[in-house]
Amino acid sequence: MLTFQEYVTEAKNTHxxxxxxxxxxxxxxxxxxxxNALRSLRDMLSGNSNTSHSVTVKxxxxxxxxxGIDPTDGQFFVAKKGIFNKNPKVYKSHNDIDDDTSGDxxxxxxxxxxxxxxxxxxxxxQGDIMYTNSDLKNETIDGESYVTxxxxxxxxxxxxxxxxxxxxxKIGVVWHTKYTGDSFENMSASFNISIRxxxxxxxVWTRTADLTDLSGTATMTKSETDIVTxxxxxxxxxxxxxxxxxxxxxxxxxxxxxxxNTFNNTKVRSQEKITNTRKHTDELIKYxxxxxxxxxxxxxxxxxxxxxxxSREDVLSFFSDSNKKNLRLxxxxxxxxxDAKEILIDKMESVSDISTFVRTKDGFKVxxxxxxxxxxxxxxxxxxxxxxxxxxxxxxxxIIKGWEK
Numbered sequence: 001m002l003t004f005q006e007y008v009t010e011a012k013n014t015h016x017x018x019x020x021x022x023x024x025x026x027x028x029x030x031x032x033x034x035x036n037a038l039r040s041l042r043d044m045l046s047g048n049s050n051t052s053h054s055v056t057v058k059x060x061x062x063x064x065x066x067x068g069i070d071p072t073d074g075q076f077f078v079a080k081k082g083i084f085n086k087n088p089k090v091y092k093s094h095n096d097i098d099d100d101t102s103g104d105x106x107x108x109x110x111x112x113x114x115x116x117x118x119x120x121x122x123x124x125x126q127g128d129i130m131y132t133n134s135d136l137k138n139e140t141i142d143g144e145s146y147v148t149x150x151x152x153x154x155x156x157x158x159x160x161x162x163x164x165x166x167x168x169x170k171i172g173v174v175w176h177t178k179y180t181g182d183s184f185e186n187m188s189a190s191f192n193i194s195i196r197x198x199x200x201x202x203x204v205w206t207r208t209a210d211l212t213d214l215s216g217t218a219t220m221t222k223s224e225t226d227i228v229t230x231x232x233x234x235x236x237x238x239x240x241x242x243x244x245x246x247x248x249x250x251x252x253x254x255x256x257x258x259x260x261n262t263f264n265n266t267k268v269r270s271q272e273k274i275t276n277t278r279k280h281t282d283e284l285i286k287y288x289x290x291x292x293x294x295x296x297x298x299x300x301x302x303x304x305x306x307x308x309x310x311s312r313e314d315v316l317s318f319f320s321d322s323n324k325k326n327l328r329l330x331x332x333x334x335x336x337x338x339d340a341k342e343i344l345i346d347k348m349e350s351v352s353d354i355s356t357f358v359r360t361k362d363g364f365k366v367x368x369x370x371x372x373x374x375x376x377x378x379x380x381x382x383x384x385x386x387x388x389x390x391x392x393x394x395x396x397x398x399i400i401k402g403w404e405k
Contacts, residue, residue: 016373019382020337023330024260027251028244031333035235037374037382038340042228045220045347055348056191056209058370058383059174060154061128062402063105066090067116068124071182076121078113080105088184108132108171115171119206120199124187127175130156130205135402136166141357141364150359150402153394154367157355165205172205176373191375211348211372220347231340238333246326249318256318260327263287268387269395277331284327285319288312341384348372358393359400367393 019037022030040053066079075092082089082100091097097109111132131149138160139148147163149156149172158166166172178197181187193208220228250257263284267274274280292312299305319327349368357364371385385391393399 016381016383018387019341019374019384020334021261022382023247023334023337024257024264025251027248030251031239031242031247033380034337034382035232035239037376038228038337038344039232040376041344041374041384042220042225042232042340045344046225047219053374053376054191055211056176056373056375057174057211057352058373058385059128059130059176059209060152060370061130061174062152063108063129064126065109065112065116065129065173066124066126067112067119068121068179071184071187076113076117078109078116080109083184111171112173115201115203116173118199118201119204121197123181124179125175125193125197126177126179127173127209130172130174132172133170139364141355146355152402153358153390153399154370155357155359155364155402157357162353165202168202169205170203172207174207174209176209189379191373191379191381209373211351220343224343224347228340228343231336235333235336235340238329238336242329242333243322243326246323247330249323250327250330253318255315259288259291259315260284268391271388271392273388274331274335277328277335280331281324281327285316285324288315342386345372345384345386360398361400 017025019034022034026033037053041055044053044055063080066077066083068077069075070077070090070092077090077092078097079088079090080101089100091100091109091113094110094113097106097113101109108129112129128151130151135149135151137148137150139146139157141148141157145160146157147160147166148158149166175193175198176191178190178193179187180190191209193210195206195208198204198206250260264274266287267280289312292308292315296305296308296312299308345368352369356367356369358367359365368386368389370390371383373381373383375381
């Protein structure tokens with residue numbers, strides 16, 4: 001189990017890893033873990049409850065909020081990511097909030113302070129604010145009446161006939177992480193949150209991020225299971241062909257790792273699926289060479305140009321024929337993981353009781369959720385996101401975000 005400091009430092013400095021990126025970021029062990037995690041989710045969605053992973057939903061909320069009891073003085077507090085500071089910044093009154101924040105954030109935190117206090121939280125909880133009552137809207141989408149809230153990229157829509165508890169509330173929060181311990185420094189983080197951890201109050205709409213029903217509605221057909229199994233079998237065969245040295249070098253060489261991930265993300269943003277791994281590898285090498293050349297051209301001194309040229313040579317020397325072959329296999333393995341992942345995501349999306357859309361200037365467009373998080377028994381977590389859809393929505397100028405007025 002992660003300590004509080006380990007967890008919040010990780011959450012502050014990095015994003016939770018996409019499961020397919022464990023091939024690039026996790027070396028041999030990470031790649032094996034990615035395949036095993038998808039196998040576990042396949043088994044869970046095929047009706048086998050004896051699996052090593054649980055699943056939570058990634059809610060697209062904002063801002064993040066921490067709430068609970070300060071173990072040093074027993075006082076209730078709320079906090080934003082200032083809790084990551086060496087001297088944690090927590091708010092124990094409206095005055096504390098006013099002294100440090102302003103505008104909509106200040107208003108939301110003051111409502112959070114007043115209302116979340118009623119939940120009787122012990123320890124510290126982390127979640128995402130989905131709305132305060134002024135954010136709720138009545139909208140008609142495809143002829144149906146909904147109550148909507150739109151904290152970030154995704155619009156959440158609940159049929160008006162089922163939205164009574166939301167309309168009564170002053171704030172809505174989805175909780176995903178719990179911390180326990182006798183000081184902030186030695187608290188341990190866990191994803192094991194139950195709705196029973198909170199007292200009931202009509203002024204707070206509270207949910208945990210758990211995907212609660214993975215049987216019945218979300219059970220995969222034999223055909224779907226067979227397709228996932230085929231992709232994972234192919235991934236396993238490719239895994240055995242890849243040099244362990246190359247896998248581990250890509251994960252531990254921070255320069256190479258960042259360059260590959262950055263280049264791959266340009267494909268995600270432009271919604272280009274990697275279908276030809278040989279071409280992709282060649283384009284990656286050209287991207288790196290061109291990137292360094294641009295940096296070289298900006299320099300004025302011969303000494304500076306020579307130093308940057310040497311850096312380019314050192315980086316490009318990694319791409320031997322052997323490493324290029326292994327990279328092509330790594331990209332091919334990633335493709336199989338993505339194909340298996342997207343079938344699992346589609347099945348998990350089917351159990352949601354809240355509709356999700358994105359807002360465009362022409363109206364609403366149906367969208368999936370932000371994604372899911374798979375958590376093993378040691379509280380290691382990876383995210384499963386349909387990157388082509390969510391990233392396109394996130395970066396598109398045509399998609400209106402919740403914070404845009």
